[in-house]
Amino acid sequence: xxxxxxxxxxxxxxxxxxxxxxxxxxSNHLYFYWYRQILGQxxxxxxSFYNNEIxxxxxxxxxxxxxxxxxxxxxxxxxxxxxLEDSAMYFCASTTDRVGGYSGANVLTFGAGSRLxxx
Amino acid sequence: LAKTTQPIxxxxxxxxxxxxxxxxxxxxxxxxxxxxxxxxxxGPRFIIQGYKTxxxxxxxxxxxxxxxxxxxxxxxxxxxSDTAVYYCLVYSSAxxxxxxxxxxxxxxx
Numbered sequence: 001x002x003x004x005x006x007x008x009x010x011x012x013x014x015x016x017x018x019x020x021x022x023x024x025x026x027s028n029h030l031y032f033y034w035y036r037q038i039l040g041q042x043x044x045x046x047x048s049f050y051n052n053e054i055x056x057x058x059x060x061x062x063x064x065x066x067x068x069x070x071x072x073x074x075x076x077x078x079x080x081x082x083x084l085e086d087s088a089m090y091f092c093a094s095t096t097d098r099v100g101g102y103s104g105a106n107v108l109t110f111g112a113g114s115r116l117x118x119x
Numbered sequence: 120l121a122k123t124t125q126p127i128x129x130x131x132x133x134x135x136x137x138x139x140x141x142x143x144x145x146x147x148x149x150x151x152x153x154x155x156x157x158x159x160x161x162g163p164r165f166i167i168q169g170y171k172t173x174x175x176x177x178x179x180x181x182x183x184x185x186x187x188x189x190x191x192x193x194x195x196x197x198x199x200s201d202t203a204v205y206y207c208l209v210y211s212s213a214x215x216x217x218x219x220x221x222x223x224x225x226x227x228x
Binding site for chain 1: 150151153155157160161162163164165168170206210211213214215216217218219220221
């Protein structure tokens with residue numbers, strides 16, 4: 001079964017450092033997402049990306065965050081200057097772009113997550 | 120985006136049938152109802168999706184009444200491994216898919 005792959009699985013960083021989290025979505029998927037989950041809390045939407053640009057973003061996704069798809073396979077989330085409150089599990093997800101009469105809403109496939117610890 | 124309401128937590132025992140109900144009064148005509156399951160330290164995983172009436176797969180059944188303002192996820196004969204958080208989502212567009220707080224299901228021996 002196709003998988004979404006995320007690296008690293010765990011990263012520890014110092015406050016103020018830049019972090020890049022990497023994702024390889026499923027190859028024929030066209031929509032890509034980043035979600036965040038602080039320990040014990042719900043899964044929070046950060047951003048969606050389609051056709052090489054941001055489609056939607058949440059209020060959490062401020063200027064310290066950025067996403068890009070540098071080489072047609074990787075999808076990255078950059079946190080420019082990490083804060084303590086950025087400590088969380090970050091999940092990448094992807095889905096196909098269902099248009100033209102397909103019956104059903106898009107189903108997300110998630111990666112295993114990257115745990116970010118900011119000290 | 121339609122808001123969903125589901126119980127914060129539920130408990131059951133192995134071998135029982137578990138029904139988790141989700142309320143979505145503002146569901147739009149094009150919206151589908153999709154349920155995801157999340158185990159600790161893992162990403163959510165798709166369980167089932169439906170538009171109306173009943174949908175069944177190898178994992179669960181989804182019951183949706185005619186007015187579509189609620190839905191019920193049914194897990195037959197649960198086991199300890201079904202202990203997880205279950206999320207009910209209502210959406211049609213792929214651009215912004217929002218998770219609610221989910222229902223934390225605990226299964227006891």
